[in-house]
Amino acid sequence: xxxxxxxxxxxxxxxxxxxxxxxxxxxxxxxxxxxxxxxxxxxxxxxxxxxxxxxxxxxxxxxxxxxxxxxxxxxxxxxxxxxxxxxxxxxxxxxxxxxxxxxxxxxxxxxxxxxxxxxxxxxxxxxxxxxxxxxxxxxxxxxxxxxxxxxxxxxxxxxxxxxxxxxxxxxxxxxxxxxxxxxxxxxxxxxxxxxxxxxxxxxxxxxxxxxxxxxxxxxxxxxxxxxxxxxxxxxxxxxxxxxxxxxxxxxxx
Numbered sequence: 516x517x518x519x520x521x522x523x524x525x526x527x528x529x530x531x532x533x534x535x536x537x538x539x540x541x542x543x544x545x546x547x548x549x550x551x552x553x554x555x556x557x558x559x560x561x562x563x564x565x566x567x568x569x570x571x572x573x574x575x576x577x578x579x580x581x582x583x584x585x586x587x588x589x590x591x592x593x594x595x596x597x598x599x600x601x602x603x604x605x606x607x608x609x610x611x612x613x614x615x616x617x618x619x620x621x622x623x624x625x626x627x628x629x630x631x632x633x634x635x636x637x638x639x640x641x642x643x644x645x646x647x648x649x650x651x652x653x654x655x656x657x658x659x660x661x662x663x664x665x666x667x668x669x670x671x672x673x674x675x676x677x678x679x680x681x682x683x684x685x686x687x688x689x690x691x692x693x694x695x696x697x698x699x700x701x702x703x704x705x706x707x708x709x710x711x712x713x714x715x716x717x718x719x720x721x722x723x724x725x726x727x728x729x730x731x732x733x734x735x736x737x738x739x740x741x742x743x744x745x746x747x748x749x750x751x752x753x754x755x756x757x758x759x760x761x762x763x764x765x766x767x768x
Contacts, residue, residue, distance in 0.1 A: 517547060517572045522650070523588035523599065524760030525702075532556045533566065533621050535596060536760055537585045549582040551575060552596065554621035567622050575619050579629035580612065586650040586759070587701075589659065594618045595630070597659065599652050606644030611635055613652075613659065613673065613683065631679040637663055637671065638685055650759060651701040651712065656730040660688075660701075667691060668698040668712065670738060672731060688735055693742040695719045700761040704768060710737040711763060713748075716756040720744040 520540030527533040535552050543549040551574040556564040567573035577598070584602030591597065600612040615631035637647040647663035654660075659673040667690040674684040691698065691712060700713035707729075710721045719742035728736055748756040 517553070520757075520759070521553075522586050522759045524700075524762045525588050525590045525596070526762045526765050527618065527621070528590065528765060529594055529618060530621055531765070532564075534762060535588055535590075535618075537582070537588055537598070539585065539602075539759065548574060548576060549585075550577050550580075552577060552588065552598070552616075552627070567624070573621065573624070575624065576626045577614075577616060577629065578626050580614055580632065583610070583612075584608075586699075587652050588760075589652050589654045590618065591615075591654045592657070597652070597654065599649070599661070601649040601652070601661065603646050603648045606640060606646060606648060608646055609636070611646060611649070613675075615679075631675075633673075633675055633681060633683040635673065635683040635685055639687060641665070650699040653701045653703050653710075655703055655707070655734065658730060660734055661685070662691075662698045662701060662712070664697050664699065666696045667694075668696055670734060672734075688731055689738055691719075691721075691738045692740060693719050693721070693745075695742075699759045702762045704763045705766050707733065709743070709763070709768060710734075711761060713758055713761055715758055716748050718744075718746045718748065718758075718761070 518538040522539035524536045538549050553574045554566045563571045586602045587599040589597040596618050598614040613633045616627040650664050652661040663669050669690045671685040697714045698712045702711040721737045722743040
């Protein structure tokens with residue numbers, strides 16, 4: 516077992532079939548660090564494949580920031596990986612962060628250096644809270660979008676300051692239709708027509724009818740629609756589903 520709790524998942528553009536993810540919970544050990552991103556590959560039947568030599572789940576250490584509560588991972592169009600240190604389970608956190616590293620070659624064991632580090636707080640938390648807990652984000656048209664993990668799952672655009680450090684500003688765009696609250700997973704398809712969101716036990720996929728939209732307008736259109744597809748996650752008797760990562764395949768649904 517690599518992780519008692521894994522979190523986040525994003526498909527690589529540079530390395531076909533590779534997905535990046537992180538450890539969320541569990542004790543750190545030398546061969547299972549928490550301050551790291553992990554790679555994995557699957558065949559068409561979902562069986563895990565070797566990525567680095569014979570390793571199926573190799574990692575790259577991340578230097579410069581501790582894993583306080585890493586919850587999601589995203590990739591921009593310049594092959595940068597964004598780490599969402601965005602968990603705030605007790606709503607009192609003052610230092611939620613978005614961290615950027617360059618995507619490594621998954622066959623390399625290089626240590627990654629943080630190239631950008633931004634702090635933020637949600638602008639409209641519940642009464643008595645400093646911020647919202649958050650576990651899902653995605654990149655679209657040069658911007659990061661992030662969900663608050665609460666009722667009806669409001670989504671916000673992240674406006675970064677100039678430079679590679681500072682405080683980002685969050686702008687609320689709306690809430691997700693279709694009764695999915697407490698979102699822990701999000702992903703945009705490569706053709707920009709579909710948005711996947713999921714809570715621990717339920718997945719909704721929203722589909723736009725206007726693929727000419729971009730940025731905020733596309734996000735607002737997607738979240739305003741009734742879900743095109745709905746699925747539930749199940750597990751064996753006596754267990755509770757807790758899905759916290761998911762991604763569209765590249766150039767696919």
